[in-house]
Structures are given as structure tokens and as C-alpha cells.
Amino acid sequence: MIGVTENLRKIRDLLDKAAVDAGRRPEDVHLLAVSKKQPLDKIIEAIAAGQRDFGENTVQEGTEKVTKLAKKELDWHFIGHLQSNKTRIVAEHFDWVHTIDKLKTAKRLSSQRPDSRGDLNVCIQVNIDDESAKSGASRADVINLAQEIATLPRLKLRGLMCLPAIRESFDEQRVPFALLHEYAQILQKQGLDIDTLSMGMTGDYRAAIFEGATIVRIGTAVFGARET
Numbered sequence: 001m002i003g004v005t006e007n008l009r010k011i012r013d014l015l016d017k018a019a020v021d022a023g024r025r026p027e028d029v030h031l032l033a034v035s036k037k038q039p040l041d042k043i044i045e046a047i048a049a050g051q052r053d054f055g056e057n058t059v060q061e062g063t064e065k066v067t068k069l070a071k072k073e074l075d076w077h078f079i080g081h082l083q084s085n086k087t088r089i090v091a092e093h094f095d096w097v098h099t100i101d102k103l104k105t106a107k108r109l110s111s112q113r114p115d116s117r118g119d120l121n122v123c124i125q126v127n128i129d130d131e132s133a134k135s136g137a138s139r140a141d142v143i144n145l146a147q148e149i150a151t152l153p154r155l156k157l158r159g160l161m162c163l164p165a166i167r168e169s170f171d172e173q174r175v176p177f178a179l180l181h182e183y184a185q186i187l188q189k190q191g192l193d194i195d196t197l198s199m200g201m202t203g204d205y206r207a208a209i210f211e212g213a214t215i216v217r218i219g220t221a222v223f224g225a226r227e228t
């Protein structure tokens with residue numbers, strides 16, 4: 001035991017409480033355990049505690065873990081920046097990609113996804129604060145990009161993801177999440193069948209849940225500090 005079981009129990013309670021406080025159903029908020037830079041034994045403890053969804057942000061480390069734990073029934077989410085020359089290995093090993101920001105990357109994933117694996121679930125990462133150093137589609141491009149990705153075979157466009165600039169207060173944290181939610185509603189009004197808002201981490205999950213997050217990506221609160 002490395003404490004992960006207890007951490008998971010606590011964070012699940014906190015997520016449920018945030019959902020209820022927000023007037024939402026706890027089962028509509030899913031916990032993605034971000035296992036990047038965490039050792040395998042912690043992931044194995046999380047699996048024993050019932051966790052099924054794991055997030056990795058580099059192709060090499062993520063693929064190694066997927067391969068080592070291949071016998072388990074898990075869903076692996078790629079949440080890092082994806083270079084277009086590394087799409088094949090992600091298309092072959094992962095169940096989700098949260099960080100699509102270019103049509104080119106989506107097209108490559110679409111053509112490289114093995115038929116045997118079923119559709120790859122994808123979200124468009126939106127550079128919600130318009131930060132010059134951050135990846136993500138610009139807000140001006142989101143709607144067109146979503147319409148084009150939705151037509152690609154072997155991909156299932158599930159929704160939008162963001163990684164906002166750090167804000168201190170709960171009220172400030174809600175602002176970018178509310179904006180991402182608005183973009184998702186525009187896409188739904190246009191007829192796209194999306195159901196996912198991937199937003200919120202250890203420091204801001206409560207604000208994200210108040211603004212409609214359906215997947216929160218939590219690392220530190222589940223596994224403790226990361227190895228460097």
C-alpha cells in the first residue's frame with residue numbers, strides 16, 4: 001500500500017461533493033487518474049482500488065505503461081501535446097486523445113487507427129486563454145475544426161478540453177471553464193453529438209465541475225507528487 005487507495009477514496013468523495021454542490025449528478029463526472037511520471041506500482045494499486053481510466057502525456061512513457069498493463073481492462077487517455085510524426089503509436093495504443101489542435105493530426109490518427117480497435121475517442125484542446133506559449137486550437141478555429149473532425153472515420157469526436165492559465169480564486173477559475181462550456185453548447189446546437197468537457201485538475205477541479213466538467217484530470221491528489 002502506497003496510499004493511493006486512500007487518496008482515491010478521498011478524491012472521489014470530493015468530486016461527488018462538488019457535483020452535488022453544483023446541482024449535478026456525481027455519476028456525470030468521471031475521474032481520469034493522471035499517471036504521468038508515476039511508477040507502475042502506484043498505478044497497479046489504483047487499478048486494485050477500481051480505477052479504470054489513466055492519463056499519460058508522453059508517447060514513450062505512456063506506450064510503455066499501456067503495453068505493460070495490457071492484460072487489464074483499462075482506458076488510456078493521451079493528454080500531452082501530440083506531434084504529427086508520433087500519431088501512429090498513439091492511434092494503436094490509446095483509447096482517447098484529449099489534445100487534438102490541428103486537422104492534420106486528426107487526419108493522421110483517423111487513417112492510422114487500426115480497425116480492430118474501434119473508434120478512437122478525441123477531444124479538441126482549446127487554447128482558452130489565448131496564451132502564446134500554449135498549445136491548443138485558437139478559439140476562432142474551434143467550430144470549423146470540430147465540424148471537420150466530426151466527419152473523419154475511425155475517430156469519435158467526444159468534446160472539448162482545456163488547460164487554462166493558473167488562477168487563485170474559485171470565481172476566477174470558473175471563467176475559462178464557463179467559456180469552454182459555451183463553445184461545447186454552440187457545437188451541440190450545430191448538431192454535433194458531443195458529450196465531454198475535459199477540464200479541471202488537482203488545483204481547480206471544483207470550479208470545473210461547477211461549470212460542467214464531465215472528465216476531471218487529476219494527478220497529484222491521486223498519486224502524490226510526481227517523480228522528476
Ligand SMILES: *Cc1c(COP(=O)(O)O)cnc(C)c1O
Pocket residue numbers: 034036057079080163200201202203217218219220221
Ligand atoms: C499533469 C496534467 C494533469 C494533472 O495535474 P495535477 O495538477 O497533478 O492534478 C492534468 N491535465 C494535464 C493535461 C496534465 O498534463
